Amino acid sequence: MNKDQRHLNVTAIENGTVIDHIPANNVFKVLHILNLENNKNQVLFGDNLDSRKYGKKGIIKVSNTYFDANEINKIALVAPTATFIGIKNFEVVSKKQVEVPDQIKSIVKCFNPNCITNVENVPSLFTVVDKEQMKLLCHYCEKITVKNNIIFV
Secondary structure (H helix, E strand, O other): OOHHHHOOOOOOOOOEEEEEEEEOOOHHHHHHHOOHHHOOOOEEEEEEEEEOOOEEEEEEEEEOOOOOHHHHHHHHHHOOOOEEEEEEOOEEEEEEEOOOOOEEEOOEEOOOOOOHHHHOOOOOEEEEEEOOOOEEEEOOOOOEEEHHHOEEO
């Protein structure tokens, strides 16, 4: 096999979103969070791909689909190195590196079953106290939710 045959070519998308630089092994989390298993458009993904910058990475391409700020914020919590690339007519029209926000509102459930957000109709609110380890401080019960306990609503 010659050097040119070692690369897999995936067709470009005409319109939609490419999510690149997803940490290796987090692609399936991103697919689930964005509910892409139920998306009727073409969804292409790869995991554990070689990356000069990260060693290994994942990528997702979704035709005719764009994501709002809430969805991008969710992805920032599980894939803080991800980049969202908007494509129209085969051209890049936007490129946004995700950023973990300082506050998270209404997208994550507090892990404390006694928290008011789990007992009454009160939207959750967290302060991100550690962006590296992904630790979220609940505004109401002051419990810390860690990366492994994050549940999206």
